[in-house]
Amino acid sequence: MDYCFGVDIGGTSIKMGFFSRREGLVKKWEIPTRKGSEPTLLLQDISEAIELCLLEKSMHKDEIAGIGLTAPGPVTDNGLLRGTVNIGWGDVFLGEEAERMIGIRPVFIGNDARVAAFGEFIFGAGKEVNSLLMLTLGTGVGGGVILNGQILAGKTGTAGEIGHMTINPFETLSCSCGKKGCLEQYASATGMVRVAKSFLDETDKPSSLRKLEKVTAKDLWDEAKNGDELALKITMYVSRLLGMAVANACYIVDPEMVVIGGGVSQAGQFLLEMIQKEYATNVFPHCRDKKFALAELRNDAGIYGAAAMVFQK
Template sequence: MMNYCFGIDIGGTTVKIGLISADGEIITRWEIPTRKGSDPAGLLQDVKNALETCMAEKQIMREDILGIGMTAPGPVTADGVLQNAVNIGWGAVKLAEEAERILGISPVSIGNDARVAALGEAAFGAGKGANSMLMVTLGTGVGGGVVLNGKILMGESGVAGEIGHMTIDPYETETCGCGKKGCLEQYASATGMVRAAERFLQEKDTESVLRNLKQVTAKDLWDTAKAGDRLANEITDFVCDRLGSAIANAIYLVDTEMIVIGGGVSGAGQFLLDKIKKAYQGKVFAHSRNKKFALAELGNDAGIMGAAVLVLSKVE
């Protein structure tokens, strides 16, 4: 008899689901729309329907399922309590308990989406074989996670690794989505990079291909910088200086073996990685400068794979 688990990655637009074998192989993966509301009951019912359909198609019995791992887009405590999930309208909820009740499968293990993605990369991706890893995800927001000896560092209230909301500029006048000012996310997320580009274009008269674009995107910014555009390189240097500062500050606290960069913006590849590493190296002690930097490898599967690890690590 083969054993399986489900990895469930809850996002603001879709819920990614994977049926994963006990040895970490993805048997099948699919997505369903994220149902938003004031509580998770509706979304969990949608997930239940999806899991039951999958089990029927694959002729898998309930006793073959070792458990469910699940990510949530907000701080999660060690006992499975989601503090809030602003993007999908949830407040504080005992998500693990509620999921076990509605899905009818236990155990259900819950973790923050960025932290769980880091766990996936540590177990099956760029961090495989490392004892410790800091992951930074650059997308619509900036997420982070620390993995130490195969386990997520969660913290007492579930915010350990929340590098995107590290205060990087105490003099910032605009407000972050979290309500603070000067968060890393305001500069290093895809939207933050566009905001930085708009500021530079307004404040400088340097010629740039960016001025010919109707609407600059983060991809435009990095593609233009790679092509040698002077202003685009100034902007990306500014962004990476702030990223380098945040990573250096994090390393002074957790001193991980390596740093992994993921998220949609990581599509800029080695060019992005080199800039971040250079900025980081200028902000740490000499003996900490040679940390390994790597690009994430699992892409959209990082969340479901990390969620599977939450289950499989308990079984082991």
């Protein structure tokens, strides 16, 4: 039983990987995400994609050790997915449904950000440490904590949701979660654009950002790296909030390493060093030398983490 599948369900596509315990990732591909009020059609698509892969490899289902499955929602330790806002499901025991429809057992399920953190822990930036906190800065802000080699899920599956830590109690606009003042409202790619527009509206100071028809998070960090004064001021503000949030989280879980991933992490060491500097300003002196690293697996972290769940268990 040296083979497994890692499946990472996203809002627009499902990333799939076929893994060997000895060889690692053998094949990866994507299929579209079918949305609806229940996961039946989506699981049918996954089942058909797995069957095609097994046919290509001249293998049978009984040769597969299991399937690791991620979903964009809180997952409890007993496998209950507590709804998916981006896809449209309510509460469902997704692993049990997948076992029934796909015909491969066992199926292990986890939250997408938490499983991505596990992928980085086993195969990526965190493979030399015993614990880590990971933030994914993309359309939203995801988070995951790995302690003593295990994903920290919590009673309701929401442990590690650093993106919805309240960072500004005076915010008047609502986050997608319904709260106000969440880190995600400032430090996600869309949040950074919102912050940038606010700064641009509040001053007439010249900036290369004003020449752009539509400012993106990438533009913001690129212009900051190029020395644009206003762009640098905006990125320092965002980094301060990220540093504060990481410091607050580290007081509770105290991991060895902090890993920054997601699309915004392509800003590289410039981004990492700014967050690390603000973290050091907002944490106890004896915690200031914590390791910071950029994620290494990028968009494949989810499928690697999903496969790791199978091989570990």
